[in-house]
Each structure stands twice: as C-alpha cells, then as structure tokens.
Amino acid sequence: MEDIKKNIAELNKNWGPQISLTIALAALIILFSSTSPFFFTTGNFANIGLYMTILGVMAAGCTVALIVGMLDVSQYSILALVGAASIMLDRAGVHMGLVLVFALASGAILGAVNGFVVTVLKVHPIIGTISTGMVFRGFTYMLTASRTLSLNPDTRGTYYAIGRGSLWGIPYSFFIMLGVYLIIHVTLKHTKFGRYLFAVGGNSNASFLAGISLRKIRFGALMISGVTGGIGAFLLLSQVGSLQPNVGEAALLNVIAAVLLGGISLSGGSGKLTGTILGVMVLVVIQNGMTILGIQTFWQMIVRGSIIIIAVFINVMRGGGFKY
Amino acid sequence: MKKDVILSLRNITKRFGALVALDDVSLDLYRNEVLALVGDNGAGKSTLIKIISGALIQNKGEIYLNGKKVDFATPVEAKRAGIETVYQDLALVDTLNVANNLFLGREEQVSLLGGTFKFLKHRLMEKKAQEILDTLGIKIPNIREQVKYLSGGQRQSVAVAKAAAFGKNIIILDEPTAALAVKEVGHILDLVKKCKQKGISIIIITHNLEHAFMVADRFAVLRVGKKVGERIAKDTDIDEIVKLITGGTFVVSKKGERKIKADSM
Ligand SMILES: Nc1ncnc2c1ncn2[C@@H]1O[C@H](COP(=O)(O)OP(=O)(O)OP(=O)(O)O)[C@@H](O)[C@H]1O
Numbered sequence: 001m002e003d004i005k006k007n008i009a010e011l012n013k014n015w016g017p018q019i020s021l022t023i024a025l026a027a028l029i030i031l032f033s034s035t036s037p038f039f040f041t042t043g044n045f046a047n048i049g050l051y052m053t054i055l056g057v058m059a060a061g062c063t064v065a066l067i068v069g070m071l072d073v074s075q076y077s078i079l080a081l082v083g084a085a086s087i088m089l090d091r092a093g094v095h096m097g098l099v100l101v102f103a104l105a106s107g108a109i110l111g112a113v114n115g116f117v118v119t120v121l122k123v124h125p126i127i128g129t130i131s132t133g134m135v136f137r138g139f140t141y142m143l144t145a146s147r148t149l150s151l152n153p154d155t156r157g158t159y160y161a162i163g164r165g166s167l168w169g170i171p172y173s174f175f176i177m178l179g180v181y182l183i184i185h186v187t188l189k190h191t192k193f194g195r196y197l198f199a200v201g202g203n204s205n206a207s208f209l210a211g212i213s214l215r216k217i218r219f220g221a222l223m224i225s226g227v228t229g230g231i232g233a234f235l236l237l238s239q240v241g242s243l244q245p246n247v248g249e250a251a252l253l254n255v256i257a258a259v260l261l262g263g264i265s266l267s268g269g270s271g272k273l274t275g276t277i278l279g280v281m282v283l284v285v286i287q288n289g290m291t292i293l294g295i296q297t298f299w300q301m302i303v304r305g306s307i308i309i310i311a312v313f314i315n316v317m318r319g320g321g322f323k324y
Numbered sequence: 325m326k327k328d329v330i331l332s333l334r335n336i337t338k339r340f341g342a343l344v345a346l347d348d349v350s351l352d353l354y355r356n357e358v359l360a361l362v363g364d365n366g367a368g369k370s371t372l373i374k375i376i377s378g379a380l381i382q383n384k385g386e387i388y389l390n391g392k393k394v395d396f397a398t399p400v401e402a403k404r405a406g407i408e409t410v411y412q413d414l415a416l417v418d419t420l421n422v423a424n425n426l427f428l429g430r431e432e433q434v435s436l437l438g439g440t441f442k443f444l445k446h447r448l449m450e451k452k453a454q455e456i457l458d459t460l461g462i463k464i465p466n467i468r469e470q471v472k473y474l475s476g477g478q479r480q481s482v483a484v485a486k487a488a489a490f491g492k493n494i495i496i497l498d499e500p501t502a503a504l505a506v507k508e509v510g511h512i513l514d515l516v517k518k519c520k521q522k523g524i525s526i527i528i529i530t531h532n533l534e535h536a537f538m539v540a541d542r543f544a545v546l547r548v549g550k551k552v553g554e555r556i557a558k559d560t561d562i563d564e565i566v567k568l569i570t571g572g573t574f575v576v577s578k579k580g581e582r583k584i585k586a587d588s589m
Pocket residue numbers: 340343345363364365366367368369370371372412
C-alpha cells in the first residue's frame with residue numbers, strides 16, 4: 001500500500017500535467033463526439049492534425065525559450081515578417097527550396113535580434129520580445145503595404161503539395177511538426193547545449209560558476225524560438241497560399257496558452273515536450289469542437305482566456321510561477 | 325617537515341564602490357592542510373574565497389599557485405588549475421538531477437561523424453557519479469532524483485562531493501555546515517577529513533568554531549576586511565579565536581554556548 005502511494009506520488013511528480021492533459025483530451029473528444037456528428041470523423045481529425053502543426057511547431061520553440069526562463073512573445077510577428085518576405089521571393093521567381101532555406105535562416109536571424117536585445121542590451125525577455133515583435137510587425141506592414149499577399153499562381157501548386165498533401169490520411173505538415181519535435185527532443189535530452197538550457201533556466205548563478213556562458217545559451221534558445229517562427233511561416237504559406245500582414249495578432253496568446261497548459265514552468269529550468277504537444281492538442285481540440293458546435297467567437301475568446309488563467313494557476317500551484 | 329606553500333595571497337585589496345571589503349590581506353595555504361577562515365558577518369571571508377576561485381577579481385594584490393603568479397578571470401580558469409569551490413549560496417541547479425549536477429560544466433560526450441554531432445554519455449556519467457558518491461560514503465537513494473527533492477544535508481554532501489571529486493589541488497568550502505542537523509554536520513566534516521587524506525588542501529569557512537576545531541589544522545581570522553591573526557589549531561582555543569574575531573568582547577549565553585558579538589555596528 002505504501003509502495004503504491006509512493007509510486008503514485010512519483011508518477012504525479014514527473015508526469016502530472018501529462019496525465020491530467022491526456023484525461024482532459026479524452027474527455028473533450030467524448031464530449032464533442034457526443035454533441036456533434038461532424039467531430040469524430042477522419043476528415044475532421046485530418047483537419048485538426050493540419051491546424052495544430054503551426055501552433056505545435058511554434059510551441060516547441062516557445063518551450064525551449066521557457067526552459068531557459070524566457071517568454072518569447074514575438075514568434076507570430078516573426079512568422080508574419082518571414083512569411084511576407086518569403087511570398088515576395090516566390091513572386092520574384094525564387095525556387096521553393098530556396099524559399100524554405102530563407103524562411104529557416106531569416107527566422108534564426110530574427111531570433112538572433114531577440115537574443116541581442118535580451119542578452120546584450122539586457123532588456124527583460126517579455127518587454128524585449130514585445131518590442132521586437134512590434135518592430136517586426138511594422139516591417140511586415142511596410143513590406144506588404146498592408147495588403148494580403150499571395151503566392152505566385154504558377155508555383156502555388158508545389159507549396160500546396162506539401163501543405164495540403166498527406167500520407168495515409170496524415171498531412172505532411174504533421175510529419176514536419178513531428179520532425180521538429182524529434183530534433184528539439186534530442187537537443188534537449190542528449191546534447192550539452194540542451195543540458196545547459198535546463199541548467200541556466202534552473203540556476204543561472206550556479207551555471208555561470210560551472211563555466212557556462214549564459215549569453216550563448218539564452219541567445220541560442222531565442223534563435224531556436226525564432227526558427228520555429230520561420231518554419232511556421234513556411235507551413236502557413238504551403239497550407240493557405242497567402243498571408244495577411246496581421247496574421248497571428250489575435251492568436252498571439254495561443255502558443256503561450258498551449259505551452260502553459262502543457263505544464264511548462266514559467267520560472268525556468270524544467271519543461272517536457274510531451275507536455276507541450278498535449279497542451280497544443282487540448283487547445284486545438286477545444287477550438288475545433290467549439291467551431292463545429294457553432295459557438296460564437298466571443299464565447300471562444302472567453303473560454304481561451306479562461307484556459308490560460310486556469311493553466312497558469314495550476315502551474316503556480318505546482319511551484320512554477322515567474323521568478324522575476 | 326618543511327612547510328610547503330601551495331597558495332599564496334599577497335596584499336589583496338577588494339573594494340565594492342566605497343566599501344573596502346578586503347584591505348591588504350596576505351595569507352598562505354600549505355599543502356595538505358585544512359585552514360579555517362573565520363570572522364564575523366561581513367568580515368570579507370566570502371569575498372576572499374571568491375577572488376581565489378575566479379568569481380571576483382581583486383583591485384590590488386597577487387595570487388601565487390605553487391609559486392607561479394595566476395590571474396583567474398573566470399571560475400573556469402580556477403577549476404582548470406585544480407581549485408574547486410562550494411559557494412555559500414550552494415552552487416547546485418535544483419531542477420537538474422544529482423548526476424547532472426556533479427558533471428555540470430564537464431559533461432562527457434560521444435562524437436559522431438567526426439565531431440559533427442556530439443551527444444551526452446548519460447550512462448557513463450551516471451556510473452561515475454555513483455562511484456564518486458560511493459567512494460565518499462554519501463548515500464543518495466537515486467542519483468536521477470532532482471536536487472530540489474533532496475534534504476539540506478544531502479544537497480550539501482553532493483556539492484562537497486563535486487568539489488572533492490574534481491578539486492586536484494585546493495577545495496574551498498564556504499559555510500558547508502550552515503543549517504544542517506548534527507548528524508549531517510558530522511558527515512560533511514568526515515568528507516573534509518577524507519579530502520585531506522587524499523592530499524588536498526582545504527579552506528573551510530564556518531561560523532561554528534566547534535566545527536572548525538574538529539577539522540582545522542590552522543585558523544586565519546578576518547575582521548572588517550583585515551587579517552587580524554593566524555593560529556595553529558592545537559596551540560589555540562575557542563576563546564582566543566573568538567577574541568580575535570570580535571576584537572576582544574564575547575558573551576557566554578545561558579546554555580554555555582559561545583556567541584559571537586559584533587564589536588562595532
Ligand atoms: N557584490 C557585492 N557588492 C557590494 N558589496 C558586497 C558584495 N559582496 C560583498 N559585499 C560586501 O563586502 C563585505 C564583505 O562581504 P562577505 O560576503 O565577503 O562577508 P562574509 O565574511 O562572507 O560574511 P558572512 O559571514 O555573512 O557570509 C560586506 O560588507 C558585504 O556587504
């Protein structure tokens with residue numbers, strides 16, 4: 001009996017958020033399936049799979065930044081700017097492969113701008129990335145002249161082949177997202193850089209005394225977060241084919257909501273990708289279910305906002321509030 | 325036996341703005357001795373050992389290691405010279421496990437594709453971590469446990485073990501027994517003795533003179549940034565050290581414990 005109790009405590013300590021999220025996810029699926037005939041269908045699941053990819057990729061990057069104790073709120077602005085520039089390259093006749101490389105590289109560069117602002121200019125990450133996000137967004141409006149941009153109609157098909165294509169009913173985008181999770185997982189668990197992300201987030205003084213360059217680690221984390229914004233941009237183009245300069249402005253908090261829901265602590269030093277992906281799934285299923293049920297947008301906003309508060313509350317109860 | 329100086333501090337001065345934390349302090353550390361560095365709160369003990377370990381840089385003065393002048397710009401340089409420090413504010417990362425903490429900053433890696441990819445050798449490090457703890461007789465139920473779930477004594481033991489395992493020349497311990505239960509204090513002091521048996525020199529800072537007398541060969545006393553005395557442990561006693569620390573006054577509490585009283589505030 002003691003043993004069982006101990007094991008349960010152990011399980012809760014290590015996997016608490018994952019377990020509760022899995023239960024929540026199952027409950028939501030049952031709820032929506034029983035209230036709408038359109039929810040539990042392969043078509044809708046493919047839809048959910050596709051819809052969660054952009055959010056999922058960016059949430060993985062956001063998790064990396066949060067493990068170091070930094071909240072990056074500029075990701076959707078990076079997505080917008082990289083996306084706008086990518087469409088312009090496409091329209092100028094640049095091959096899709098090069099556009100992809102550009103999206104990754106420019107995501108990394110904008111992430112490096114964040115890194116510079118936070119580690120060199122020493123601006124607090126939240127303030128820093130709100131500000132850079134504003135700057136990136138401004139450039140996006142400038143580039144697009146505030147209009148919606150679309151891919152060249154002649155090349156659009158090759159993008160759609162990736163963004164809308166699927167294998168065994170699973171969208172390619174979903175595999176791309178899994179690839180991103182795999183790479184980040186290996187980085188976090190099996191490389192020195194990954195270990196140092198946790199160390200710096202957990203105790204920056206101890207890390208410094210152990211000879212770790214705090215600046216390098218924080219810089220690197222923000223670059224990864226930026227790259228996932230770039231990947232998000234490429235996924236968006238290949239799924240939708242066009243980009244509005246205000247893309248993601250309303251979705252800004254979705255990434256953060258998903259990550260916090262996943263039990264990633266705001267105080268840094270811990271975080272599991274399994275939590276992140278489950279957080280993303282719960283959030284996307286709630287949104288999808290509400291849309292299918294025809295629930296009005298304002299109710300959806302109220303629900304989403306409340307979810308964030310509940311997620312943060314649970315997080316703080318588990319001892320993961322902000323350190324600042 | 326001729327005394328062999330391993331570390332020599334010459335005329336060290338350290339200022340924080342207008343505050344003179346260390347004023348012209350000279351001090352020698354001999355090979356294979358335990359030196360207790362004592363003094364009142366704010367006397368400059370932590371500042372002095374931070375200078376030795378490269379975490380702070382002195383304004384004036386020189387440091388010689390084995391007769392050679394050294395300038396440690398970072399803690400890593402001091403570590404490379406075989407000086408390991410356990411800082412007062414406990415230099416462990418709570419969210420990492422015991423093994424990860426022991427190897428923080430000196431991870432073992434395997435190279436793939438000619439060094440293009442490098443991955444951590446988890447198993448090797450865990451095995452070595454267990455060996456480190458075993459040789460020092462430290463019992464931690466699970467070295468994969470995050471440090472935040474350990475008791476104060478266990479955490480302190482891990483921190484000391486880290487220094488003991490990697491300090492080739494000198495180990496510095498800043499208040500390793502603060503806030504520990506009697507049994508755990510005994511453990512830490514045993515660890516200090518074990519390190520000494522390995523031929524290492526140790527500087528230990530403590531406010532508890534009974535603890536200091538249990539392990540120290542020699543005492544160095546700081547008062548408001550100045551070195552006011554050095555004594556061989558077996559030629560002195562607590563009363564004399566207390567007098568040096570306080571500048572003459574001390575009170576004996578009801579239970580007979582000696583309490584250090586600040587001479588001027
Ligand atoms: N980083 C710093 N900036 C400014 N002043 C400092 C700094 N570090 C220490 N001091 C000051 O220098 C003096 C010596 O401090 P130090 O920490 O070396 O004392 P200590 O002997 O270790 O005391 P304690 O026994 O309380 O740990 C104190 O007056 C302290 O306030």
